[in-house]
Amino acid sequence: MRYLPLSGADRAIMLERIGVSAVDALFADAPPECLRDQAPDLPRRKGEMAVERELGRLAARNVSAGSVPFFLGAGAYRHHVPATVDHLIQRSEFLTSYTPYQPEIAQGTLQYLFEFQTQAAALTGMEVANASMYDGSTACAEAVLMAQRITRRKRAVLSGGLHPHYAEVTRTVCGFAGDSISSLPPDVAASEDIISQIGPDTSCVVVQSPDVFGNLRDLAPIAEAARRAGALLVAVVTEAVSFGLLTSPGAQGADIVVAEGQSIGNALNFGGPYVGLFAARSKFVRQMPGRLCGETVDADGRRGFVLTLSAREQHIRRDKATSNICTNSGLCCLAFTIHMTLLGGHGLRQLARINHANAVALADRLAALPGVTVLNHSFFNEFTVRLAGRDAADVVERLAARGVLGGVPVSRLLPGAGLDDLLLVASTEVNTDEDRTAFVDALAAVLGEIAAC
Amino acid sequence: MLNRQGRPTITGDAAPVAASAAEHRTFTGNRALQQIEPLLFEIGSTERCGVDLDEPAPFTARLGALEAAAPVDLPALSEPETMRHFVRLSQKNYGIDTGMFPLGSCTMKHNPRLNERMARLPGFADVHPLQPVATVQGALAVMDQLAHWLLTLTGMPAVALSPKAGAHGELLGLMAIKAAIAARGEGETRNVVLVPESAHGTNPATAALLGFRVKSVPARDDGAVHLDDVVGLLGPDVAAIMLTNPNTCGLFEPQIVEIAAALHAAGGYFYCDGANFNAIVGKVRPGDLGVDAMHINLHKTFSTPHGGGGPGAGPVVLSERLAPFAPVPFVRKGADGQLSLVEQAGEGEAAQAFGRLTAFHGQMGMYVRALSFMLSHGGDGLRQASEDAVLSANYVRASLADLLTAPFGDRPCMHEALFDDAWLKDTGLTTLDIAKALIDEGFHPMTVYFPLVVHGAMLIEPTESESKVSLDLFIAAMRDLAMAAKRGDAGRFTGAPRHAPLRRLDETRAARQPVLRWTRPQPVA
Numbered sequence A: 001m002r003y004l005p006l007s008g009a010d011r012a013i014m015l016e017r018i019g020v021s022a023v024d025a026l027f028a029d030a031p032p033e034c035l036r037d038q039a040p041d042l043p044r045r046k047g048e049m050a051v052e053r054e055l056g057r058l059a060a061r062n063v064s065a066g067s068v069p070f071f072l073g074a075g076a077y078r079h080h081v082p083a084t085v086d087h088l089i090q091r092s093e094f095l096t097s098y099t100p101y102q103p104e105i106a107q108g109t110l111q112y113l114f115e116f117q118t119q120a121a122a123l124t125g126m127e128v129a130n131a132s133m134y135d136g137s138t139a140c141a142e143a144v145l146m147a148q149r150i151t152r153r154k155r156a157v158l159s160g161g162l163h164p165h166y167a168e169v170t171r172t173v174c175g176f177a178g179d180s181i182s183s184l185p186p187d188v189a190a191s192e193d194i195i196s197q198i199g200p201d202t203s204c205v206v207v208q209s210p211d212v213f214g215n216l217r218d219l220a221p222i223a224e225a226a227r228r229a230g231a232l233l234v235a236v237v238t239e240a241v242s243f244g245l246l247t248s249p250g251a252q253g254a255d256i257v258v259a260e261g262q263s264i265g266n267a268l269n270f271g272g273p274y275v276g277l278f279a280a281r282s283k284f285v286r287q288m289p290g291r292l293c294g295e296t297v298d299a300d301g302r303r304g305f306v307l308t309l310s311a312r313e314q315h316i317r318r319d320k321a322t323s324n325i326c327t328n329s330g331l332c333c334l335a336f337t338i339h340m341t342l343l344g345g346h347g348l349r350q351l352a353r354i355n356h357a358n359a360v361a362l363a364d365r366l367a368a369l370p371g372v373t374v375l376n377h378s379f380f381n382e383f384t385v386r387l388a389g390r391d392a393a394d395v396v397e398r399l400a401a402r403g404v405l406g407g408v409p410v411s412r413l414l415p416g417a418g419l420d421d422l423l424l425v426a427s428t429e430v431n432t433d434e435d436r437t438a439f440v441d442a443l444a445a446v447l448g449e450i451a452a453c
Numbered sequence B: 001m002l003n004r005q006g007r008p009t010i011t012g013d014a015a016p017v018a019a020s021a022a023e024h025r026t027f028t029g030n031r032a033l034q035q036i037e038p039l040l041f042e043i044g045s046t047e048r049c050g051v052d053l054d055e056p057a058p059f060t061a062r063l064g065a066l067e068a069a070a071p072v073d074l075p076a077l078s079e080p081e082t083m084r085h086f087v088r089l090s091q092k093n094y095g096i097d098t099g100m101f102p103l104g105s106c107t108m109k110h111n112p113r114l115n116e117r118m119a120r121l122p123g124f125a126d127v128h129p130l131q132p133v134a135t136v137q138g139a140l141a142v143m144d145q146l147a148h149w150l151l152t153l154t155g156m157p158a159v160a161l162s163p164k165a166g167a168h169g170e171l172l173g174l175m176a177i178k179a180a181i182a183a184r185g186e187g188e189t190r191n192v193v194l195v196p197e198s199a200h201g202t203n204p205a206t207a208a209l210l211g212f213r214v215k216s217v218p219a220r221d222d223g224a225v226h227l228d229d230v231v232g233l234l235g236p237d238v239a240a241i242m243l244t245n246p247n248t249c250g251l252f253e254p255q256i257v258e259i260a261a262a263l264h265a266a267g268g269y270f271y272c273d274g275a276n277f278n279a280i281v282g283k284v285r286p287g288d289l290g291v292d293a294m295h296i297n298l299h300k301t302f303s304t305p306h307g308g309g310g311p312g313a314g315p316v317v318l319s320e321r322l323a324p325f326a327p328v329p330f331v332r333k334g335a336d337g338q339l340s341l342v343e344q345a346g347e348g349e350a351a352q353a354f355g356r357l358t359a360f361h362g363q364m365g366m367y368v369r370a371l372s373f374m375l376s377h378g379g380d381g382l383r384q385a386s387e388d389a390v391l392s393a394n395y396v397r398a399s400l401a402d403l404l405t406a407p408f409g410d411r412p413c414m415h416e417a418l419f420d421d422a423w424l425k426d427t428g429l430t431t432l433d434i435a436k437a438l439i440d441e442g443f444h445p446m447t448v449y450f451p452l453v454v455h456g457a458m459l460i461e462p463t464e465s466e467s468k469v470s471l472d473l474f475i476a477a478m479r480d481l482a483m484a485a486k487r488g489d490a491g492r493f494t495g496a497p498r499h500a501p502l503r504r505l506d507e508t509r510a511a512r513q514p515v516l517r518w519t520r521p522q523p524v525a
């Protein structure tokens, strides 16, 4: 087996040193009736070529986003990732290292985490950010738990513009943890009155902007109302490129900001691995979940970095920890950090402008089709269209059959909500004018094909 | 001295510079391949960009009043500067590819690059989680096949794939248990989870997060959890035990089957922390031990890389009793062989699903890598790998037993060898000193001070990836250190590491005056 360096002769010498005649003697504590005398009933070992063939066949059964005009978003976005990013994250010293518990030989990881925290804090407009969570959705649930610890209140209010998966993860985790979660109904028009839901028992309000339907939300009045009621505003962002062009949640008064960082540096990966950004006001730092990297000096006085404020974490505080998270999204953070290094604030703004311009161009062209209405009053790179009387899921299937991946039907996220004629459409810098034409033509054909029901 | 930004790289008021370093000081502060690398913000600027972006055709913004007035204040680097910055940072890191990384409980084994190549196939990497299922049949097949391998290896009937790491899997398992207990109408009364003192911190943290009361099962002199101790704690209030097997002392729990039976008889569930599964793959099936739920850290046992702290994946195998409560989403195989996703809790097959733990479907990138690892090994190779991991750990144990002290005597271990610090008595040295001296010898230290139940613990997990030459060198280095320690050669330890990019770091200072981000230096007035 190519990955196993020990030879038969090595094994014999090692057994002798240990003083046993066979390796099974080392398994003596296992119940004898449970110790298996044969390899499991699974295929035998394979060479590289055979594995490549087998997995290559499976990969070929998927339609990859880059092979067709592609317009899906809803919390996962296709952006161009510079070649530098993927090369650097495969450096052995990054890829094959562990959590930086021995800082003298992990300064590479620690310094990029410090840089990541700086970028995440600047983008969200907050004072501090941690060294990442699993993804945006789990970060959202953690933010609600944190708000509960800070306010000692137990009712969180979720906006109807929050990504339904995020809402469901939050309801699940926080529900088990004993919080009560009030979810507002799906809010396609961004017209809900969330402020009236804030009461003396409210720990936080959770508002996403751009929301799941693409609308941009003015967080400032919500932040102000929350502050007056002693509650926190948790702002959620699922498209990190939007930070480049929009007033930051921090500048609008958010207390905690969580975001999905996949858009910057990371591929779609069918949903994971992704990287959750988690940022807050510094007065809350001791209530934050996850790892924090901080600056210090070594014995010679040279600047260095270490994991710090660990008294919040499970390995020190056990059942009193602020979270149970241990392994987070290290390498995805690195990808994010490298891509952001290449972009800088100016580059990100330009990238965001291109995204917005492409989305505006697409929205205008789609709106010109009969039976298609763009519902948004504002948007960044994603918006909602109504396909009058049509089942959007059916439309998407038919578009796929014509070689266009044309968005996410709202019913995929909110089945049974009576929103079956709504389609979420995203457009990023990867889309060309030809892509838009192919989409518009295919949609026109499909709409003609199915009679309105 | 000051670097280009005027920040001190070596401060005068801190501990004096080691004599040798002072004597051979360079003008730049660099030491050949070891380069001082400033923060990217200190060398970057907002005038530069490492990406060429065109000006879009004229458009009318639809951003309402929320357009930011100015770009975010973050400097950039050009592409060559970016490359050099991160390559230099990487050179300050120790990875498995650098050398032996016997970090107990973490299973730092070889990361085959085939797995990286497979995960980057556009058919896996460039696929959106919400594409029509007809366009992702290959991705669902990967999940289905991975599930088949995990179920066969564990002897369990069901698996939930979506958790993003071991601790996330612990959440899933305990949530399923809580849901099952609630379904039995005992939600109000069964609220205690038993956790041995030797457990990893995530276990009590997970139980507490879900509102369980954590009761500790005491540590015993032999490193095992005793049936009597568990039975003494059982009652109508006990929801579950969280037991690690092999445990964090590197031992197969001798009474595990009896403990599981006692727990079941008392109406509780057995959550097994499967972080140490690498010891028993192909040898023992957790399903045969009475396990109800167990997470498997794919980034440990199945080699999806640790990546400096993630991303991981923590699928959870479940017993028949817990399977109905597994969260969405999961893959369903139709009669026609077509695969689909069940994404809504509360209806159909997911009628009892407790909810959802993450957006989308979990860690596809990790599933592909793990499956690639499994296919490469085959069932036979996985079994061999576990045997080699156990053999190597015992070889290290036996080779150091005369110089170091093992808390549980001479008994064999599983895939990791545990020593305590009794052998350091009277030397004035600590476990940490040994770890730092190992850095100078070119090794990554073992896990230190974990498990908490062993004084000054040193937990050594060589994994199956080390050659005998490499094990022998490690053993020789450890023996030499042990003899130096006993000789009273304290200087070799207390100043260590001397050859790492940095010397020991001041963690107290980091915590006392936290600096958690770079801030732009204020112009001097």
Ligand SMILES: Cc1ncc(COP(=O)(O)O)c(C=O)c1O
Pocket: A325, A326, A327, B105, B106, B165, B166, B167, B168, B200, B202, B203, B244, B248, B273, B275, B276, B297, B312, B314
């Ligand atoms: C015994 C044990 N349990 C649980 C965990 C947590 O796993 P993860 O880091 O994947 O969340 C670890 C990993 O560090 C571990 O060693």
